[in-house]
Amino acid sequence: MDEKKKIIVTGGAGYIGSHTVVALIENGYEPIVIDDFRNSQKAVVANLEKITGQKLSVHAIDCCNEEAVRNLFASEKPMGIIHFAAYKAVGESVENPLMYYQNNLQSLVVLLKMVKEFKVETFVFSSSCTVYGEPKGAISVDEGFPIAKAFSPYGQTKIICEQIIEDFHKSHPEGKMICLRYFNPVGAHESALIGEYPIGKPNNLLPFITQTAIGKREILTIFGKDYDTPDGTCIRDYIHVCDLAEAHVRSIAFLEKQNRGLLDAVNVGTGKGTSVKEMVDTFEEATGVELKHQFGPRRQGDVPAIYANNEKMQRVLGFTPQKTIRDSITSAWNWEKYIHENESSK
Numbered sequence: 365m366d367e368k369k370k371i372i373v374t375g376g377a378g379y380i381g382s383h384t385v386v387a388l389i390e391n392g393y394e395p396i397v398i399d400d401f402r403n404s405q406k407a408v409v410a411n412l413e414k415i416t417g418q419k420l421s422v423h424a425i426d427c428c429n430e431e432a433v434r435n436l437f438a439s440e441k442p443m444g445i446i447h448f449a450a451y452k453a454v455g456e457s458v459e460n461p462l463m464y465y466q467n468n469l470q471s472l473v474v475l476l477k478m479v480k481e482f483k484v485e486t487f488v489f490s491s492s493c494t495v496y497g498e499p500k501g502a503i504s505v506d507e508g509f510p511i512a513k514a515f516s517p518y519g520q521t522k523i524i525c526e527q528i529i530e531d532f533h534k535s536h537p538e539g540k541m542i543c544l545r546y547f548n549p550v551g552a553h554e555s556a557l558i559g560e561y562p563i564g565k566p567n568n569l570l571p572f573i574t575q576t577a578i579g580k581r582e583i584l585t586i587f588g589k590d591y592d593t594p595d596g597t598c599i600r601d602y603i604h605v606c607d608l609a610e611a612h613v614r615s616i617a618f619l620e621k622q623n624r625g626l627l628d629a630v631n632v633g634t635g636k637g638t639s640v641k642e643m644v645d646t647f648e649e650a651t652g653v654e655l656k657h658q659f660g661p662r663r664q665g666d667v668p669a670i671y672a673n674n675e676k677m678q679r680v681l682g683f684t685p686q687k688t689i690r691d692s693i694t695s696a697w698n699w700e701k702y703i704h705e706n707e708s709s710k
């Protein structure tokens with residue numbers, strides 16, 4: 365395999381990371397996974413090998429462990445990095461902000477040191493639309509939208525990480541770097557062998573829907589029905605995780621082609637909004653499963669409606685998401701059934 369095509373994928377056993385590993389292999393890259401499995405399942409590696417039909421290079425290293433990371437970079441000499449590994453639970457970050465700042469910032473700093481020391485050509489950072497905060501008056505948000513103060517330490521780490529990358533890039537302008545700002549990643553690989561594996565009670569809508577439908581949760585509460593939206597429930601931009609994974613590969617390919625350094629931020633979303641009620645209705649219609657649900661009070665901090673202006677992603681990365689909401693829901697449901705079968709056979 366061509367040495368230049370090696371891509372370090374931190375958090376490669378996690379939800380978005382694992383789907384990106386598949387997409388990288390499908391596009392002729394060689395992913396080198398760094399994941400210490402503190403928030404991911406070891407079984408993901410075997411399932412990734414099943415999907416891709418090849419042995420994976422996986423290193424159980426903490427990204428904050430500079431020496432261990434340096435040794436890996438010295439032996440692999442990757443041409444790129446996709447940095448996913450980070451804590452991401454909003455509630456936990458409120459309870460334990462220092463853990464979030466320490467882990468999410470330090471791991472980034474270590475990786476940026478590697479970019480400089482090993483002249484790693486391309487770098488893609490896993491950011492979030494949370495950097496836009498509550499965009500007053502705006503529903504469709506483009507990258508020019510001002511960065512706001514985040515609602516949680518988790519969100520704040522994304523803002524600070526983008527700032528660190530910006531400052532680093534000023535000192536290292538030859539770096540080719542992109543921050544991808546994800547909207548709401550959902551769904552699972554069509555094989556149903558990998559997907560989102562929430563630890564404890566899910567905060568996110570679709571895992572809560574599928575867990576309720578399978579019987580793990582009693583009932584879904586829709587948070588608020590009196591928003592100023594067509595059906596009164598909140599609107600979000602749900603992007604299929606395989607489309608999101610593809611956006612990472614396109615980012616690496618785009619950066620590779622540039623003959624000078626650059627830093628950019630790109631939204632990754634479908635550009636379409638879907639309401640909570642529409643998600644519930646589409647789930648029932650696509651799966652034929654009745655979903656127990658009720659309406660409850662609004663959740664604190666929820667923005668009524670937000671979706672991506674994804675024009676830049678289409679223009680710069682030449683990429684348009686391919687999957688529908690129905691694809692996302694069906695694949696998430698197949699994945700939930702897979703988890704259920706596996707857990708009940710244990």
Ligand code: UDP
Nearest residue numbers: 567568569572585586587598600640663666
């Ligand atoms: N939501 C809901 N019930 C739940 C979980 C989420 O009604 O049990 C709603 C939530 O209020 C929001 C939407 O679903 O309007 C998406 O929530 P999620 O946490 O998945 O994404 P985020 O709000 O972070 O964009």
